[in-house]
Amino acid sequence: MxxxxxxxxxxxxxxxxxxxxxxxxxxxxxxxxxxxxxxxxxxxxxxxxxxxxxxxxxxxxxxxxxxxxxxxxxxxxxxxxxASKLRSTAIPITGLHELSLDDGSSQKIPLRSEELRCLKxxxxxxxxxxxxxxxxxxxxxxxxxxxxxxxxxxxxxxxxxxxxxxxxxxxxxxxxxxxxxxxxxxxxxQYLSSCSILGFTNYPHGHGLESESIRMRRGSISVGRIPVDDKVVYWFVGRKWTPQDSDISKDPEMIRESALESTGNFPEEVVEMIRKCDIGSLILTRLKYxxxxxxxxxxxxxxxxxxxxxxxxxxxxxxxxxxxxxxxxxxxxxxxxxxxxxxxxxxxxxxxxxxxxxxxxxxxxxxxxxxxxxxxxxxxxxxxxxxxxxxxxxxxxxxxxxxxxxxx
Ligand SMILES: Cc1cc2nc3c(=O)[nH]c(=O)nc-3n(C[C@H](O)[C@H](O)[C@H](O)COP(=O)(O)OP(=O)(O)OC[C@H]3O[C@@H](n4cnc5c(N)ncnc54)[C@H](O)[C@@H]3O)c2cc1C
The missing domain is CATH 3.50.50.60 (FAD/NAD(P)-binding domain)
Incomplete structure (x- = not known):
């Protein structure tokens, strides 16, 4: 250096x-x-x-x-x-996975030479x-x-x-x-017409998920999920912004309800992950660029x-x-x-x-x-x-x- x-x-x-x-x-x-x-x-x-x-x-x-x-x-x-101190807090992610729940299509990109980790x-x-x-x-x-x-x-x-x-x-x-x-x-x-809900879910006995970053889409809703370590998973829900979101963003319980509402027709493990989230970690933010x-x-x-x-x-x-x-x-x-x-x-x-x-x-x-x-x-x-x-x-x-x- x-x-x-x-x-x-x-x-x-x-x-x-x-x-x-x-x-x-x-x-x-x-x-x-x-x-x-x-x-x-x-x-x-x-x-x-x-x-x-x-x-x-x-x-x-x-x-x-x-x-x-x-x-x-x-x-x-x-x-x-x-970097070395931070690396010890986050597992390496080995691939990116895009999945469409509408037509079942799926694309996997292995990460060979790239390093990806999800940091708190x-x-x-x-x-x-x-x-x-x-x-x-x-x-x-x-x-x-x-x-x-x-x-x-x-x-x-x-x-x-x-x-x-x-x-x-x-x-x-x-x-x-x-x-x-x-x-x-x-x-x-400038504002985009979409927003993100972000949070963590802690699995005290381990989440057992693959070390991949997965993004699932159904219609205009997307859900991303990335393990931070063996027990903590970071996730986000992307959806359209609505005028009610200004109020929702102030109350973590309302943010969770809103995320559950948006993802009702996603796989049960996704719904469960959101239901069991760490409520204090939740934020809802409108996207700008x-x-x-x-x-x-x-x-x-x-x-x-x-x-x-x-x-x-x-x-x-x-x-x-x-x-x-x-x-x-x-x-x-x-x-x-x-x-x-x-x-x-x-x-x-x-x-x-x-x-x-x-x-x-x-x-x-x-x-x-x-x-x-x-x-x-x-x-x-x-x-x-x-x-x-x-x-x-x-x-x-x-x-x-x-x-x-x-x-x-
Ligand atoms: C939904 C979402 C997901 C994201 N995911 C990722 C990701 O996975 N990977 C990634 O690399 N990036 C991601 N980003 C982007 C990342 O969060 C930001 O780029 C990063 O946090 C920018 O850091 P910053 O210090 O520039 O700004 P900020 O984090 O906004 O920090 C600005 C600081 O300035 C302070 N401040 C503001 N105004 C004043 C003032 N007038 N006087 C004194 N202090 C002031 C604030 O309190 C704050 O602490 C994401 C962003 C969003 C919205």
Missing amino acids: NRRTISKEKFIENVELHPMRQQEDTDIAIVGGGICGLATALALHRKGINALVFEKSETTRAVGSAITIFTNGWRALDQLGV RSVLIETLVQELPASISYFGCQVVTIKSDPLTAFPILHFRDGNSIKAKFVIGCDGANSVVSKFLGLKPA HAPWDILFGRFTTGTVTVAGDAMHLWAPFLGQGASAAIEDAIVLARCLAQHLTRNKVQAPLQTYVKQRRMRLVKLSTQTYLTGMLLEPSSVIVHYLCLMLLMVFFHDMLGHTRYNCGPL
Whole structure:
């Protein structure tokens, strides 16, 4: 692993542009302490660069039960130095299985060279937190606006409690409704007409399932199921969003009822899995996305402000790549800050970061977009056009999982 480090003193010396350094100044402020914010803080920490993380929740937050991580995500986690610890919590998945309950057709894709595991979100978040010095994360700090300092042009973060802080760099890892992407003038994510219900089921005596990721479809309803370990299974139900879902999403019992209602005509083992779920793990979320052209043309950096993770590229989970791409962002961003920072060109690291990430993100968002279009109601022409584009440009369906974001 490449661990070229620069000292904090050197870092400040490099970026010191205004002599009146005040106590509330910081070098790098990361807005949002989700997967991306913590991974970015850890990547910078590994390079010897200090950053402060400002998270609006009062404690670490791991909304949603689990995430699938493919080879590209594991490579990035390897660079962060946390992959082996995480691997011990999740069994390797040996194949992908698509099953249509309408016509009985089935497609199995064995995973030979690809690594796929399903991680509990809480385990990933806690592991990242444990690797970071306690003094760098601030909870209960909601950023409400960002402004440019009229004297230095450096960003100033304003918090809900009335405090503010000057930063040399601001990295927005603040998810779907990002304040930082608003500052950059990026287009907000758009809603899809579908939603997902996610949860865990714990089988105290073992689930006895194959170590495969299976997705079953009946009509417009899909159910996915992936073992996390020998006893815990992560599952999701995909269906249309309805106006009542705003209320349903606030009550876990109602979420379970809704999932059971949607899957009544699925195999009994699926219904049983949902009935016996861990009620505290349930969430219902409407899917949102940034279109590929928003990512192709988005102005992801202005001055010394940038974005990463969902704040930069929000996708529906059709490829299961959001978190992995966020961890890739973290590696590339920390590498660029460590390698390309000079006193006269403070903006260079962020410009290089955006350049290195853009086409990777455009490709991922295009594949996700086309896959999603096949599931959304559309005309026959649009449907076949999407199918054709997927076959031409993404015939290697798992090609994106073999991407390597490079060394830290
Ligand atoms: C249904 C579903 C299934 C998914 N499945 C997968 C999967 O299998 N694999 C995968 O790789 N990805 C998956 N994803 C995507 C993945 O969840 C996200 O890409 C990932 O969580 C993004 O992390 P993030 O840190 O960028 O954003 P978030 O997780 O949203 O974190 C943002 C953080 O910023 C904080 N914040 C927000 N605003 C402010 C503010 N103003 N001030 C301070 N703090 C703020 C929030 O409290 C939060 O902690 C899925 C997504 C969905 C919706």
